[in-house]
Amino acid sequence: MAVEERIEQSPERAAEPSGTPDVRLERVTKRFDDVVAVDDLSLEIERGSFFALLGPSGCGKTTTLRMIGGFEEPSAGVIYLGDHEVSGTPPYKRDVNTVFQSYALFPHLSIFENVAFGLRRKGTRGGNLKGKVEEMLDLVQLSGYGRRKPRQLSGGQQQRVALARALVNSPRVLLLDEPLGALDLKLRKEMQLFIKRLQHDVGITFIHVTHDQEEAMTMADRIAVMNRGKIEQLGGPDDLYERPQTAFVAGFLGISNLLTGEVSGRDTVRLGDGTTIRVRADALDGRSGRVAVGIRPEKIRPDDQDPNALQGVVRERAYIGVSTQYIVETRYGNVTVVVLNDRPGSIPHSPGDHLTLSWDPEATFILDPMEEPA
Amino acid sequence: MSSIAVPRQRERNVLAAAFGFVRYHVLTVYSLLFFAYLLLPIAIVVVFSFNHPVGKFNFTWQGFTWDNWRYWDGIPGIRGAIILSLEIALIASVIATALGTAIALALVRYGFRGRATTNILIFLPLSTPEIVLGASLLTLFLNLNVVFGFWTILIAHIMFCISFAVVTVKARLVGFDRHLEEAAMDLGANEWTTFRKVTLPLTAPAILAALLLCFAISIDDFVVTYFNSGSSVTFPLFVWGAARIGAPPQVNVIGTAIFVVALTAMLANVVFQRRREVRA
Ligand SMILES: Nc1ncnc2c1ncn2[C@@H]1O[C@H](COP(=O)(O)OP(=O)(O)O)[C@@H](O)[C@H]1O
Ligand SMILES: [Mg+2]
Numbered sequence: 001m002a003v004e005e006r007i008e009q010s011p012e013r014a015a016e017p018s019g020t021p022d023v024r025l026e027r028v029t030k031r032f033d034d035v036v037a038v039d040d041l042s043l044e045i046e047r048g049s050f051f052a053l054l055g056p057s058g059c060g061k062t063t064t065l066r067m068i069g070g071f072e073e074p075s076a077g078v079i080y081l082g083d084h085e086v087s088g089t090p091p092y093k094r095d096v097n098t099v100f101q102s103y104a105l106f107p108h109l110s111i112f113e114n115v116a117f118g119l120r121r122k123g124t125r126g127g128n129l130k131g132k133v134e135e136m137l138d139l140v141q142l143s144g145y146g147r148r149k150p151r152q153l154s155g156g157q158q159q160r161v162a163l164a165r166a167l168v169n170s171p172r173v174l175l176l177d178e179p180l181g182a183l184d185l186k187l188r189k190e191m192q193l194f195i196k197r198l199q200h201d202v203g204i205t206f207i208h209v210t211h212d213q214e215e216a217m218t219m220a221d222r223i224a225v226m227n228r229g230k231i232e233q234l235g236g237p238d239d240l241y242e243r244p245q246t247a248f249v250a251g252f253l254g255i256s257n258l259l260t261g262e263v264s265g266r267d268t269v270r271l272g273d274g275t276t277i278r279v280r281a282d283a284l285d286g287r288s289g290r291v292a293v294g295i296r297p298e299k300i301r302p303d304d305q306d307p308n309a310l311q312g313v314v315r316e317r318a319y320i321g322v323s324t325q326y327i328v329e330t331r332y333g334n335v336t337v338v339v340l341n342d343r344p345g346s347i348p349h350s351p352g353d354h355l356t357l358s359w360d361p362e363a364t365f366i367l368d369p370m371e372e373p374a
Numbered sequence: 375m376s377s378i379a380v381p382r383q384r385e386r387n388v389l390a391a392a393f394g395f396v397r398y399h400v401l402t403v404y405s406l407l408f409f410a411y412l413l414l415p416i417a418i419v420v421v422f423s424f425n426h427p428v429g430k431f432n433f434t435w436q437g438f439t440w441d442n443w444r445y446w447d448g449i450p451g452i453r454g455a456i457i458l459s460l461e462i463a464l465i466a467s468v469i470a471t472a473l474g475t476a477i478a479l480a481l482v483r484y485g486f487r488g489r490a491t492t493n494i495l496i497f498l499p500l501s502t503p504e505i506v507l508g509a510s511l512l513t514l515f516l517n518l519n520v521v522f523g524f525w526t527i528l529i530a531h532i533m534f535c536i537s538f539a540v541v542t543v544k545a546r547l548v549g550f551d552r553h554l555e556e557a558a559m560d561l562g563a564n565e566w567t568t569f570r571k572v573t574l575p576l577t578a579p580a581i582l583a584a585l586l587l588c589f590a591i592s593i594d595d596f597v598v599t600y601f602n603s604g605s606s607v608t609f610p611l612f613v614w615g616a617a618r619i620g621a622p623p624q625v626n627v628i629g630t631a632i633f634v635v636a637l638t639a640m641l642a643n644v645v646f647q648r649r650r651e652v653r654a
Contacts, residue, residue, distance in 0.1 A: 071556055091559040098560045104553035108575045117571075121562035169561065 016082050022047045022173050022205040023068060028077030030063050030229075037063040039229035040077070045173075045207060045222075050199050052216040053209045055226030056252070061209040064226075065175050068207065070094045081172060092121070097166035098175040101182070103158050105150035111137070111161055112146035118169040136168040139198070156187045163195070167202060174199075176208045180215065192218050213253050217241065225249050241296070243283065243365050250294055250367060257300070257335045258292040260369045267361065269293050273331055277308045278361040290369040297325070297338040299363035302349060306358035310335070314353045328355055416633060423626035430620030442623040446631075449622050455612035456628060458524070459593050462608065466531035467588035473532070474539025474588075475581055479573075481540070482547040499537040507534060508601035515602060522604025530602045531595060535588040542587060546580030579647070586639060593632070 023045040030038040038060040045051045053061045066072040067079060070091035079086050086094060097118070105114050115133045116124075124132065137143045140160035150158055159179060166174055179195070180188045196219045199206045210216050216223050217237040224234045225248070233240060233249045244250035247258070259277070264270040267281040269291060279293055312330035324347050326337045337357060341347070349355060422432055426439040447453040480486070481493060499507060511530050520526060554576070558568040596610040603611060613625050 069560060071559075090564070091556070092562045092564050096560075098557070100553045100557060102551060102553050104551060104557040106554060106557070106572060117558070117563075118561035121567065165561070 020047070020082055021045055021080075022082060023207065024080040025064075025068075026078045026080070028064075028067065028074045028079060030060070030067060030072060031075045036229055038067070038074075041229065041231060043224060043231065043234075045205060048203050048205055050196065050206045050208065050219060050221045052220035052223045053207065053226055054213060054216040054223050054252070055211065057211055059226045060229040061211075061226055062177055065098075065177050065207065065209050068173070069096055069098050069175050095172040096175060097169050097171040097173075098177065099159075099162045099166050099179045101178045103150075103162040105158055105161055105165070107150055109149075110146060111142065111148050111150065111153070114150065114161055115146075115165045115168055117165065122169075132168055136164045139167075139201075140164045155183055156191065159183065159191060160194075163198065167198075167204065170202075171204065173205045173207060176206060178209055178211070180210075188215070195219065217253075225252060227252075242363075244294070244367070247292070247367050247370055250365070255297050255336050256294045256365075257297065258294050258367065258370065259332050260290065260292050262290055263288045271332060275310075279364045279366060280362055283364060283366040285366075287366065292367045292369045294365045294367055295359050295363060297336040298323070298340070300335065300337045300357050300359045302326070302337060302339055302355055302357060304356045304358050306360045308361060308364075309356055309358040312355055312357060314349050314351050314355055317347070317349065317351055319347060326355075328357060330357070419626050419633070420630045423623055423630045425623055425626075427623060432621045432623045432626065442627050446624055446627045449616070449624050451607060452609075452612060452622075452624055452628070455607045455609045458527075458606060459609040462524070462527055462531055463589045463592040466528055466535055466592045467585050470532045470535030470588045471539045471543075471581060471585045474536045474584060475543050475577070477536070477540045478543035478547055482544060482550075496537050496540050499534050500541070504534075504595075504597040508598040511598065512601040522602060523606045526602045526604065527599055527606060527608065530598050531592045534595075534598060535592055538587050538591060539584040542584040543577060543580045546577055550576060582643075586643075590636060 021044040023043070025041055025043040028038055028041045029036065041060075041064065053064060055061055063072060067074050068081075070086065070089060070093075073087065081095060106117065109117070112133055115136055116129055119129050119132060133146070134143060137146060140163055142157060142160055142164065145153065145157070145161075150161065153161065159182075162179070176195075180191050183191060192215055195206075195208075208216070208219060217240075220237065222234065222236060223240055225232045225240060227248050233245050235243075240249055241253050244253065244256075250256045250258075259269075259271055261269040261271040261277070263284065264276060267278055267284060268276050269279055269284075270276050277293065284291070310330050310332070312328035312335060314326050315329050315334065316327040318325045319341075321341070323338050323340050326339070326349060328335045328337055335357060422435075423442055424438050424440070425432055425435055426437040426441065427434075428436055442448075447456075477492075477496070481489060481496075508530070511526075511533070515522065515526050550573075554572055555568050558572045559565075563571060594610055595608075596614065599608050599611060600614075607615070609628065616622055616625060
């Protein structure tokens with residue numbers, strides 16, 4: 001689809017040097033009375049990227065988004081849109097549009113007028129207006145719905161109207177605050193792919209807020225994992241999953257097994273009972289002292305084919321269909337193992353079975369050791 | 375099913391049917407009585423507007439006539455009283471609704487010092503006995519040395535109407551998604567355009583309701599008006615004065631007319647809302 005041609009870049013935006021990030025936050029802090037919602041946060045978002053802010057409820061994602069949109073002013077720090085600082089600029093003067101979680105469609109206006117709202121404010125009229133609105137409705141697969149009122153549409157359709165209403169203004173950045181939160185699982189999955197494709201087609205920078213790690217990984221090119229108003233780690237979905245740098249990130253993006261030990265070489269860690277396991281040298285990165293070695297459950301094999309091996313007894317088994325999850329008791333605590341059911345036949349291991357677990361040193365990551373409960 | 379269970383079952387069915395009959399009919403009778411209680415006085419007002427009374431009192435049915443309606447202003451003073459009441463009600467309801475809407479917006483939208491206090495103060499006129507309200511306004515006006523008449527009545531009416539307007543509009547604004555206004559601003563509408571294009575259209579039904587409510591309260595207010603009218607006479611004051619020396623059937627005529635207008639406005643509102651819902 002030749003959508004790029006439809007979305008006109010404003011001349012001002014086109015004149016910027018190509019490397020200018022679309023959004024830049026510099027040491028931004030936001031306080032509400034004594035709550036620090038966003039804490040000294042710095043961030044650059046590359047033009048045309050699909051960026052996700054991921055974190056648990058209350059970590060400051062919405063507040064960050066609202067500061068970019070102009071609905072809140074930072075208590076400290078600066079926000080740039082392109083090379084413009086936007087402190088004190090009201091929302092209606094910012095080249096940014098928002099898809100609200102509640103959609104916030106105007107209930108008294110038709111779908112057509114909802115989508116036309118932004119264009120009318122800019123003085124677009126007549127055939128030009130009609131053409132743009134209809135093209136946009138077409139893009140979100142709602143052509144022919146223009147005369148209806150928002151409440152005559154289903155949740156998924158309303159969601160797409162909200163997208164169209166924002167995108168028709170071809171903003172520099174589109175902000176999406178948990179836009180799929182109100183949809184059921186199946187529709188949510190569909191919309192994830194739809195929005196991702198849409199972003200690819202229109203080439204506008206999307207900033208997507210979510211607390212769902214799967215959603216963030218499915219949709220975004222880059223993800224910032226937030227916790228307590230700060231960014232814990234920023235990277236691609238695979239970076240964050242395979243090489244988390246903090247226990248928070250490791251835990252938020254999925255299950256991980258952590259074995260605590262002492263660094264004993266360039267790429268070795270000695271566990272409590274003297275067993276030495278090999279890890280990735282670049283993950284260890286010259287550390288010394290106590291560290292936690294992390295392995296994702298699906299990276300562990302229920303056999304001795306890989307260099308690092310551990311003995312254990314199966315305690316629990318959960319059949320999930322595509323895979324089976326085992327809880328295996330070892331000398332270092334319980335280890336979770338996920339085995340793909342990719343062979344026909346029965347599930348090979350039962351509770352009580354003795355099992356050798358092994359994994360590739362390349363599949364490990366290193367974290368600071370957790371405070372052991374006394 | 376055993377043979378014994380059958381009669382039992384039947385017995386129970388009869389009982390249930392009897393109970394259902396009683397329940398159904400008691401409710402019907404109760405409802406009819408209730409509506410009779412509610413509507414009988416109004417019906418009497420309407421019927422006696424067509425009476426042809428002998429003497430001063432319009433209490434016993436003497437015969438049917440159109441004369442009271444034809445000469446609705448046939449009693450000295452009634453025309454002026456009606457006009458004054460309409461003027462006051464119209465101006466008071468418009469001003470009170472405008473001010474009330476602004477206050478409601480401020481109370482719901484903006485956090486300011488003293489918001490909680492204002493919220494309570496707004497309710498004071500609603501819970502203060504009218505007689506106290508009227509008497510204290512009288513004291514105030516006396517102290518200010520103003521001339522009693524049109525303006526004092528108007529000020530008094532605006533005062534007690536504002537609270538009703540605020541409460542009515544506020545109820546609507548509280549259920550209003552704030553994100554709608556943010557969405558408008560997000561799409562390039564400044565504060566004024568946002569108000570015109572989003573806030574106002576969505577609050578309009580409540581503003582209209584407030585307007586009608588204020589008009590209705592103002593046009594039949596007696597107590598507060600009585601204290602602050604000086605020598606001016608509104609329709610309720612006129613009726614009260616007339617009732618002491620007799621009861622002209624024209625009072626019934628005007629009463630019936632007001633009732634019909636109010637009923638029409640109410641029905642129109644219901645129909646309008648229905649149509650809106652069907653269309654939307
Ligand atoms: N308007 C506000 N007034 C006071 N506290 C707020 C306000 N908005 C957000 N907060 C607080 O800031 C923190 C971050 O909120 P938010 O940005 O909504 O988190 P998230 O979107 O990640 O769930 C929370 O503790 C929340 O209670
Ligand atoms: Mg949020």
